[in-house]
Every structure is written in structure tokens, then in C-alpha cells.
Amino acid sequence: MINLTCVKIVVKPEFIEPFIQATLENHRESLKEPGNLRFDFLQSKEKPEEFMLYEVYLSDEAASAHKSSAHYIKWRDTVADWMAVSRQGYRYNVVAPAQIGQWRS
Amino acid sequence: MINLTCVKIVVKPEFIEPFIQATLENHRESLKEPGNLRFDFLQSKEKPEEFMLYEVYLSDEAASAHKSSAHYIKWRDTVADWMAVSRQGYRYNVVAPAQIGQWRS
Secondary structure: OOEEEEEEEEEOHHHHHHHHHHHHHHHHHHHOOOOEEEEEEEEEOOOOOEEEEEEEEOOHHHHHHHHOOHHHHHHHHHHHHHEOOOOEEEEEEEEEOOOHHHOOO | OOEEEEEEEEEOHHHHHHHHHHHHHHHHHHHOOOOEEEEEEEEEOOOOOEEEEEEEEOOHHHHHHHHOOHHHHHHHHHHHHHEOOOOEEEEEEEEEOOOHHHOOO
């Protein structure tokens, strides 16, 4: 079953630029994972210090593998002190699109 | 520029099932719009009465055209009384993927 998580991250204003660079690297590497379906990196229009990662994996196992990857661990440790508050993950079940094929870019 | 909105919707518990059916119809029709890139329909894992629509359009004009479409207006009017609170839209700028081609399924 698809594993979909929205991660909300609020960054201290002075770290917006390095956060973007570090997260772009995590984005690029995450897209190479065989179980990754999407890793959209978004910035709030109203609050530029607020970001959202839209992370979609083929399975819970694929999502777990991501959290063990070198690029994820590097990102997590790099950005930890740049966050204004702890990041929050929101888990969703996919209602639609129902077919895996519709999720592959 | 890509127009990306997350719409958070909380439904009265007794209307979860009809809400899913009405939104699946809106999902199917929205995917046919030429300016639509994505219309993901998600249900919170922790709170089944909470939904999220992840709507991505090629441009602000395409997003506006969606709001004038017959299927959107039908959906909006059908589900209006089923919501526990007013729905909320969150607008984002896309940091990555930066290329439109990466957004097309």
C-alpha cells in the first residue's frame, strides 16, 4: 500500500537559504530510490519560512528504507538546528489515484 | 508558474462515504482538464473524517478555469453541508521538481 506523508517544517528565517540547498540535495537523491514515487518540495506562499515535503513511497518498507538512507540521515542532521519548531509529519491513505501506475512520473 | 494548493477538509462523520463518492467524481473529471497536473485525494490515517486534496495546475489561469468548471461547482455545492468546518486552502510555491515535465504523470 502506498505510504504518503506530508512533512511540515518551519525554519528559522536566517536559515531559509541553506535549508533550501540541503533539501534540494535530499530531494535529488530521494528520487533515485527505487521505492520512491514522489518527493515534492514546497514553500508556503504566505509564510516563506514554512515548507512542506510531499513524500510518496511504494510501501511502508520503501518509506523505512528512505529513513535509513545516507542522504536522509545527512539531511536530518544538517537541518536539525535550523528548524524553529520540531517538524511534523501527517500520514494519509490514498483514496485516488488508486493505481500505482498513476503515481509514477 | 505552477499553481499548487493543499485543501484541508473536515467532514461530519455521517457524511464520510458520500463525500468520498462526490470527490472521486470531481477527481476523475479534474484529471481531464488540460491544465491539471495532479489531483490527489487523501484521507488522514489518524482522523478518517479529515481529507486533503493536493491540486496542482499548470498556471493560475488553469486553476481558475477549474473553479469555473461544471464538475467543480457541482462538487462544491454537493459537499457544502457535509463539512464540519469551512475548508481551508494552503498555497505553495514549488521549489522542486522545477520542470513541468516532472509533474506530468
